[in-house]
Amino acid sequence: MNNNNTESEELKEQSQLLLDKCTKKKKKNPKFSSYIEPLVSKKLSERIKECGDFLQMLSDLNLENSKLHRASFCGNRFCPMCSWRIACKDSLEISILMEHLRKEESKEFIFLTLTTPNVKGADLDNSIKAYNKAFKKLMERKEVKSIVKGYIRKLEVTYNLDKSSKSYNTYHPHFHVVLAVNRSYFKKQNLYINHHRWLSLWQESTGDYSITQVDVRKAKINDYKEVYELAKYSAKDSDYLINREVFTVFYKSLKGKQVLVFSGLFKDAHKMYKNGELDLYKKLDTIEYAYMVSYNWLKKKYDTSNIRELTEEEKQKFNKNLIEDVDIE
Numbered sequence: 472m473n474n475n476n477t478e479s480e481e482l483k484e485q486s487q488l489l490l491d492k493c494t495k496k497k498k499k500n501p502k503f504s505s506y507i508e509p510l511v512s513k514k515l516s517e518r519i520k521e522c523g524d525f526l527q528m529l530s531d532l533n534l535e536n537s538k539l540h541r542a543s544f545c546g547n548r549f550c551p552m553c554s555w556r557i558a559c560k561d562s563l564e565i566s567i568l569m570e571h572l573r574k575e576e577s578k579e580f581i582f583l584t585l586t587t588p589n590v591k592g593a594d595l596d597n598s599i600k601a602y603n604k605a606f607k608k609l610m611e612r613k614e615v616k617s618i619v620k621g622y623i624r625k626l627e628v629t630y631n632l633d634k635s636s637k638s639y640n641t642y643h644p645h646f647h648v649v650l651a652v653n654r655s656y657f658k659k660q661n662l663y664i665n666h667h668r669w670l671s672l673w674q675e676s677t678g679d680y681s682i683t684q685v686d687v688r689k690a691k692i693n694d695y696k697e698v699y700e701l702a703k704y705s706a707k708d709s710d711y712l713i714n715r716e717v718f719t720v721f722y723k724s725l726k727g728k729q730v731l732v733f734s735g736l737f738k739d740a741h742k743m744y745k746n747g748e749l750d751l752y753k754k755l756d757t758i759e760y761a762y763m764v765s766y767n768w769l770k771k772k773y774d775t776s777n778i779r780e781l782t783e784e785e786k787q788k789f790n791k792n793l794i795e796d797v798d799i800e
Contacts, residue, residue, distance in 0.1 A: 489528075489537055489538075489539065490528075490537070490766075490773060492555070492798075493523065493526060493539075493552065493773065494772060494773055496523065496551040496552040496555055496708075497522075497523040497551075497552060497768055497773075498771065499551040499708055499712060500519075500520070500522060500523065500550075500551070500552070502712055503519070503549070503550060503551060503708070503712060503718075504516065504519045504520045505715075506712070506715050506718040506719070506722075507519060507547070507549065507718070507722065510719070510722055510723075511547075515545070515547070518545045519545045519547055519550060521543055521545070522543060522544055522545035522547075522550055522552055522553065523542060523543065523544065523552045523768060524543050524767065524768045525542060525543040525765070525766070525767060525768070526539065526541075526542045526543075526765070526766040526773060527539075527540045527541040527542065527763060527764070527765050527766075528540055528763075528764045528765075528766070529760040529762070529763060529764075529781075529789060529793075530760060530761070530762045530763075530764050530778075531758055531759060531760055531761055531762075532759065532761040532762075534762065534764070534778075536758050537764065538756065538758070538760070538793065538796065539796075540763070544556065548705070548725075548730075549706070549708075549711065549718075549721070549722060549725075551708040551712075554704050554705075554708065555704075558702055558703050558704050559702075559796065559797055559798055560797075561702040561731060562698055562699055562701075562702035562703075562797045563753075563794070563796075563797040564702075564741075564744055565623060565649070565698050565701055565702050566698050566797065567744060567749055567752045567753065568623070568737055568740045568741065568744060568749070569649070569690070569698070570752050571740055571743075571749050571752060572621070572651055572736055572737070572740060573692075576620075576651075576736060577653070577654060578620060578621075578651040578652065578653065578654070578736065579651075579652055579653075579654050579656070579657065579689070579690065580649050580650060580651055580652070580689070580690035581649070581650040581652060581687060581688070581689060581690065582647075582648070582649055582686075582687070582688050582689075582690050582697045582700075582701070583646075583647075583648040583649075583650060583669070583685065583686070583687050584645060584646065584647055584648070584685065584686035584687075585606070585609075585645060585646040585648065585673055585685055586643070586645040586646075586682065586684065586685070587602065587644065587645070587677060587679060587682060588679070588681060588682070589631060589638040589641035589642060589643045590641060590642055590643075590644070591640075591641055591642075592640075592641075592642060592716075592717070592720035592724075595628070595642045595644065595720055595724040596723065596724040598642075598644055599626065599628075599644050599724060599725075599728060601677075602626075602644055602646070602677075605673075605676045605677040605678075606624065606646060606676070608676040609672055609673060609676040610622070610734075612672055612676070614664060614672075615664070615672065617662070618650075618652050618653070618656050618662055618664070619650050619651070619652065619735070620651045620652060620653065620735055620736050621650075621651040621733075621734055621735025621736030621737040621738065621739075621740075622648055622649065622650045622651065622732075622733075622734050622735060622737060623648065623649045623701060623731070623732070623733055623734075623737050624646055624647075624648045624731070624732045624734070625646065625647045625648070625701050625702070625703075625705070625730060625731050625732075626644065626645075626646060626705055626725075626728065626730040626731075627644070627645055627646075627647060627703070627704070627705055627706070627730075628642055628643065628644045628645075628705065628706050628710075628721065628724070628725065629642070629643045629645075629706075629707070629710055630642055630643075630710040630711070630713065630717055630721075631643065632710075632713055642720065642721075642724075647700055647701045648701075649690065649697075649698075649701055649737075651735065651736050651737060657689065666685070666687055669685050669687050670682070670683075670684065670685050673685050705725060705730040705731075706721050706725060753794045753795070754794070754795040755791060755792070755793070755794065755795065756791075756793040756794060756795045756796070757791070757795075758790075759790055760781060760786070760789050760790055761780060761781055761786070762778055762779065762780055762781060763777075763778070763779050763780075763781055763785070764777070764778050765777040765778075
């Protein structure tokens with residue numbers, strides 16, 4: 472098979488993968504909408520039930536490569552479809568902010584994961600609040616404050632459904648953090664905080680000396696695996712859709728909480744990103760789109776409802792002006 476055919480097959484697979492992911496998320500909607508219905512307004516409940524009923528995708532001349540253009544999204548952070556799309560957008564932004572600070576501010580980065588012991592559902596809300604206070608204490612410690620020039624903090628909560636585990640039916644809140652530091656941090660012994668010291672600082676900040684580990688590592692250039700970890704869902708639908716009781720715990724504990732926080736240089740860069748000042752870091756989508764393909768959800772799958780050729784005005788608007796997508800599982 473020549474290179475052109477190989478590329479064509481890859482594009483076709485990517486296009487089908489996008490539709491498959493939308494299908495997989497949409498199939499979870501009936502359970503999700505049933506669980507959240509008693510907790511939200513009737514108007515929002517109806518919008519959630521209809522989330523993803525309609526998709527509109529741009530497609531190339533051979534209908535092999537597609538890009539999601541528009542959809543009937545509800546925007547709820549717990550929606551399987553919408554939380555996936557939000558995580559993809561967050562991942563793109565975080566990678567651009569890091570690239571900007573690396574090039575323009577000469578910063579390097581540390582990935583830090585902070586954990587505490589699992590808690591029962593009734594204690595999750597208060598544990599998250601205490602967790603936020605402990606993180607604030609950590610960042611205000613003199614030796615930390617002197618080296619951290621900015622951070623992004625993401626709260627994630629997981630659920631233990633392993634019945635053979637001692638922590639079965641408990642929740643695990645933890646932070647994924649990226650810290651911006653000067654390049655000299657890794658070279659000067661009086662500045663560098665080793666793994667053991669990070670653990671001690673976190674124990675002291677939480678007041679919990681039963682904590683046995685933190686994960687800390689220097690970020691590699693284009694370390695997208697860690698970026699995706701930082702940007703992914705605050706809670707996975709595979710966890711919170713276990714049953715109605717578990718969902719209610721997740722919903723009530725995370726509702727209204729700020730799960731993604733920008734500070735320092737990252738907060739400044741976040742504002743620049745929103746204002747379009749960092750668009751030069753975005754990679755342009757090089758696919759030449761020729762068609763608009765519409766899909767409607769019919770029972771258990773998406774069916775094509777309409778295919779039309781793009782107008783010349785639309786081709787000028789979309790082609791070479793769209794941003795390359797970032798996808799996460």
